[in-house]
Structure formats: C-alpha cells, structure tokens
Amino acid sequence: MFVPKYLVNCNAYQPSFQFPLCFSYEDVVEKDDISRTVKEVVEEVNIFKYIDFSQNNAHGYDAIQMFEAVILAFAINGYASLRDLEKLCKYDIRFKFIMNGSTPSHMAFERFIKDKLTMPIEDIFVDINKYIEAHDVIDTEVLYIDGTKFEANANKMTFVWMKATKKFREKR
Template sequence: MHKNILHGDYTSYRTIKQLKLPFEFEYHISADDPVRLVDTFVEEMDLSDLYKTYSRIRKNQATPAQLLKIVLYAAMNNIYSSRKIESACKRDINFMFLLEGAPAPDHATIARFIAIHLNACPRRIMSEMDKIL
C-alpha cells in the first residue's frame, strides 16, 4: 500500500504537485509607488487609540494598522465598497504588500473596522496625519 505523503511546502491538485514558494512583493513594487508612502505613513503614526478600541486581536488576521493601510490606500484609489476592498486584497499586489502576508480580510471585517474602530478615533488619526504631512 502506497501512501501519498506531501511535504508542507507542496500543494497537490489531482496528480500534479506544485512547490509553494514565498512571494516577495518588495521586488515587484517600484520604490516610488504610492503604496510605499501609505505603508510608511501609517507605520509612523501613533495608533494607540485605534488599538484601544479592540478587546482582543486574533492571530493570523490583519492587524488594525494593516486594515488602516488598506482602507487609506483604497480611498486613494476611489474604492469605498468593503466588498471591492476585499476583492482588491485578493487580487492586487499593492494591497497584498500592505497586508504583509496576512490573509485578505472579508468585507464584513473591513466594514466593521470602518464603522466601529476607525470611527471611534477619527480626531486622533487626523491629528497624526497632520503631524506627518
């Protein structure tokens, strides 16, 4: 009896086996791309008020900082629908870059983030934006 045991870095589809390699987004995004500005911009902000709106943050999901990055970048690109943001997170390399390898959040998570967490501290975030700009 032959058992088909696959290594963790392989995927299997019927009889085809494919090696999974990590994808480095850094090399595919130019140095002057606006997505890098958003990433740096949010990293320099004090997001303590935003994090205080969470009772807990789950592992293996986008952090509040990553969600803020994708919401800001989506707004820069005239994307306001949480469903369209979700789709962009799954298809667009710039959104994947902002998520830093975290799985794409679903539209309900994005909508909750905007309605509950982001709306709880807009003054603080706007004042942080003024400091950086």
C-alpha cells in the first residue's frame, strides 16, 4: 500500500471538543413574544374542546405542543402549509420554544390535524381570538378594514376610506 510522504508521521487521532448545547429556549425568546402568548392562552382554554385525546398514537409528539405550533403559525402567517410548519419547527426559535426543541415532519402535522383536531383550525382560531378579547384589554372600537399602510401624513387617504368605514360600522 502506498502512503504519501506527508502522511508517514501523522496520527489519525483528532481531539474533539463537545460544545455544550444544553440551553433553555426560555432565555432566548423575548418576554412579550407572540409564542409566549400562545402558550399562555392554550394553558387557559379548555383544550379538550379542540383536541381528541381518546386515541393515542405512538408517534411521540405531544398533542398540546403540536396544537400550539399550529395556532402560532396561523397567528403569524394567517395560513401555514404542512411543509412550512416543518421548516418553522426546524429553523424558527419561537417554534423551537413551543415544541421544546423537537422537529416534527410535515406528515406528523398532517396526522395531528387529520386525526386529533375536532374542528377546523379557522374555527379554533376564532374561538381563541374571542377568548383573548374577553380576557385581555383589547380596544375593539378601533377598526381597520382596508389594510392600508400607515404613513406620516395620516389624513392622506381619509377621503377614500372614511365613507366606507362609517357605512360598514352602521351595518354592524
């Protein structure tokens, strides 16, 4: 066997240094982040209304954490595909905080939504929004319909949207 000249006196042993990765996601996520709000709200609501705990599967993911991840994705994006949920759990620190470091696949989310949720996610999200509105100080008198951006000259678009806003409020 031919051994190159520069490898004659080499030692194959290379020391490895373990970087300690035991840290808590509690320290990383800010105190006023939406992920903490989602965790608090899910702890307060009747979770048995939304998740079917009658049959357990052996896939190993906590149903409450999966529920929190789905609600957080819906709150942030308005919609998240199953593959987006998988990517968020791998790379987003807020989802790592919610899932306690585990990274479910898109199929795990699909099984959870199909088998465990008792109602559509949109209805669950509406119920949770009503719960937040009832238990937190949220000013419901402020109504944003059009989705326009706020600019330095705030009265710039009032002639366009003011009539429509007043008409909508009268119809409510």
